Amino acid sequence: AQSVTQPDIHITVSEGASLELRCNYSYGATPYLFWYVQSPGQGLQLLLKYFSGDTLVQGIKGFEAEFKRSQSSFNLRKPSVHWSDAAEYFCAVGADAGNMLTFGGGTRLMVKP
Amino acid sequence: DSGVTQTPKHLITATGQRVTLRCSPRSGDLSVYWYQQSLDQGLQFLIQYYNGEERAKGNILERFSAQQFPDLHSELNLSSLELGDSALYFCASSVGDGTYEQYFGPGTRLTVT
Numbered sequence: 172a173q174s175v176t177q178p179d180i181h182i183t184v185s186e187g188a189s190l191e192l193r194c195n196y197s198y199g200a201t202p203y204l205f206w207y208v209q210s211p212g213q214g215l216q217l218l219l220k221y222f223s224g225d226t227l228v229q230g231i232k233g234f235e236a237e238f239k240r241s242q243s244s245f246n247l248r249k250p251s252v253h254w255s256d257a258a259e260y261f262c263a264v265g266a267d268a269g270n271m272l273t274f275g276g277g278t279r280l281m282v283k284p
Numbered sequence: 285d286s287g288v289t290q291t292p293k294h295l296i297t298a299t300g301q302r303v304t305l306r307c308s309p310r311s312g313d314l315s316v317y318w319y320q321q322s323l324d325q326g327l328q329f330l331i332q333y334y335n336g337e338e339r340a341k342g343n344i345l346e347r348f349s350a351q352q353f354p355d356l357h358s359e360l361n362l363s364s365l366e367l368g369d370s371a372l373y374f375c376a377s378s379v380g381d382g383t384y385e386q387y388f389g390p391g392t393r394l395t396v397t
Contacts, residue, residue, distance in 0.1 A: 205385065205386075207388070213390065214286065214288075214374060214388040214389055214390040214391050215374065215376075215388040216286070216388070217385055217386075217387065217388075220385050261327065263327075270378065270381075270382055270384060270386070271317065271329040271332055271340050271342060272317075272319075272327075272329060272376075272386060273329065274326060274327040274328075275326075276326050277326065277327075
């Protein structure tokens, strides 16, 4: 069975600083990987996805993620964080059959002014 | 706005009761997924329907059931409710059955008292 680990439960960065959120997955085959963001009281919004091809994928809101098979990682990055990026971020892996998603525990991002 | 709608937004009910949560997928999407988000379990996949047929089951209790109707909307039925069923229930939809991104609704917050 697949699993996802997000090692950092909380991260605080200053506005304008760069950001990297870590995600490690465990899955036997080629994974389908996703990052979602959840603002307080909101649903989950898809930031970006990796299915195949170029291992550096671009998403919405200036986010990007890099798939590294050798490290079983799919870390999310942003060069300059804005106060509006404060939210909870979830990494997920999709299984082949039906693509049910297995989520990590989430990383809560706080942005200091 | 993802295009996925869920009703009601909030639901407060007593232990032992039964409730129905409703989801309308994005226009054109044939797959509907249900997820439960709770503080202790995180985000967990419950069940998937594709074009009216059950396709995948996750950690769904026997007290819970779901169906997808010919117009593709879906309902999640929760019965004999317990305090531990209090959670945020998300519906997501995707265009097909397999490697497709899922778009999430705003969720239904269920409180069991």
